[in-house]
Amino acid sequence: MISNLKPETQEKLIDHFKTFNIEWFQSPFALSTWKTVYKVLRARKEAVKIINEALEKRKDSIEKQGDFLDTLLEEMKKEGSIFYKESIVSLLLNIGFVSRDSTSYATALTVNFISKNPRVLTELKREHEAIVQKRDDKEPGLSWEEYKNCMPFTRMVIYESLRLANLGTIIFRKAVKDVEVKGYTIPAGWIVAVAPSVVHYNSEIYENPLEFNPWRWEGKDLQSPGSKTLMVFGGGARQCIGSDLARLHLAVFIHHFVTTYDFSVVQECEICRVPFPFFTKDLVINISPKSPS
Numbered sequence: 301m302i303s304n305l306k307p308e309t310q311e312k313l314i315d316h317f318k319t320f321n322i323e324w325f326q327s328p329f330a331l332s333t334w335k336t337v338y339k340v341l342r343a344r345k346e347a348v349k350i351i352n353e354a355l356e357k358r359k360d361s362i363e364k365q366g367d368f369l370d371t372l373l374e375e376m377k378k379e380g381s382i383f384y385k386e387s388i389v390s391l392l393l394n395i396g397f398v399s400r401d402s403t404s405y406a407t408a409l410t411v412n413f414i415s416k417n418p419r420v421l422t423e424l425k426r427e428h429e430a431i432v433q434k435r436d437d438k439e440p441g442l443s444w445e446e447y448k449n450c451m452p453f454t455r456m457v458i459y460e461s462l463r464l465a466n467l468g469t470i471i472f473r474k475a476v477k478d479v480e481v482k483g484y485t486i487p488a489g490w491i492v493a494v495a496p497s498v499v500h501y502n503s504e505i506y507e508n509p510l511e512f513n514p515w516r517w518e519g520k521d522l523q524s525p526g527s528k529t530l531m532v533f534g535g536g537a538r539q540c541i542g543s544d545l546a547r548l549h550l551a552v553f554i555h556h557f558v559t560t561y562d563f564s565v566v567q568e569c570e571i572c573r574v575p576f577p578f579f580t581k582d583l584v585i586n587i588s589p590k591s592p593s
C-alpha cells in the first residue's frame with residue numbers, strides 16, 4: 301500500500317496494526333480491557349501519524365512508486381474527487397486493519413475443516429494434481445486461467461468454509477430514511493446491526509447447516525461474492541472490497557498446500573465470538589514437503 305517506507309518505519313507500522321485489534325471487546329468490564337483499549341488507541345494514533353507523514357512526503361514528490369498511495373493521491377487531484385487527505389489516511393488505516401486477520405483466519409479455519417474431512421482433501425488433491433499434470437511448463441505456478449476455470453471444487457470448499465466460519469459477525473448500517481420491514485418501521489437515523497449467521501446457519505436455507513459440506517454448492521453461482529443467503533462479505537454498496545482478493549488468496553494457498561505438502565493437525569483452532577471472532581486456540585500443524593510418488 302505504501303511501498304517506500306523505511307524498513308524500521310514499516311516494522312513499526314506493522315506492530316501498531318498488530319496492537320490495533322478488537323480483542324478487548326470480549327470482556328468490557330475487566331480492568332485489563334481498559335488498559336488494552338488505551339494501547340489500541342495509542343497504536344491507532346501512531347499508525348495515523350506514520351501514514352500521514354508518508355502522505356505528506358509523497359504529495360509533492362514527482363517520483364512515482366506505483367503503489368496504492370500513488371493511486372489514491374492521483375484520485376484526490378481529480379475534479380469532483382471523493383477523496384481528501386483525511387479519507388485517504390482513514391482508508392489506508394482501515395484496509396491495513398480489516399485485511400490483517402480476515403484472510404488468515406479464513407485460511408486457518410479452511411485447513412481445520414479440510415483436515416476433519418478426508419473426502420474433501422482427496423477431492424481437492426485430485427483437482428489440483430490434475431491442474432499440475434495438464435501444465436506444459438511446471439515452473440511458473442498457478443495461472444489466472446487455472447484459477448478461473450479449473451477449480452470448481454475448490455470454489456465450493458471456499459464458499460462452504462466462509463459460510464461456516466462466518467467471520468463478518470455483524471454488519472452495521474444506518475437508516476437514512478424511515479424503512480418499513482414486515483410491519484415494523486426502522487426510523488431514519490437508527491443503526492441496524494445485521495447478523496449474517498441468521499441466514500448462514502438457517503436449516504431452511506442450508507440442510508444440516510453446521511455440517512461442512514462443500515458439495516451443497518454444486519451447480520450454484522460461485523463467481524459472485526455473495527447473495528441474500530450468503531453474506532460472508534456483507535452486501536450492497538459497502539460490500540467487502542477485498543472479497544475477490546481474499547478468495548484468490550485462499551485458492552492459491554489451497555493449491556500449493558495440497559500439491560506441495562503433507563500435513564497433520566497437532567492442535568485444532570478454536571474461535572470465540574464476542575461478538576467479533578478471535579482465536580482462543582491457534583491452529584498448529586506439522587507440515588513437510590510431499591514425498592515424491
Ligand code: HEM
Nearest residue numbers: 399402403406467468471533534535538539540541542546
Ligand atoms: C476472508 C476474508 C474476508 C472477509 C470474510 C471479509 C469480510 C468483510 C465484511 C463482512 C465486510 C463488511 C461489508 C458490509 O458492511 O457489507 C468487509 C468490509 C471491508 N473489507 Fe473485507 N473481508 C475479508 C477480506 C478483506 C481483504 C483481504 C481486504 C483488503 C484487501 C478487505 C477490505 C475490506 C474493506 C476496505 C471493507 C470496508 C468496505 C466499505 O465499508 O465500503 N477485506 N469485509
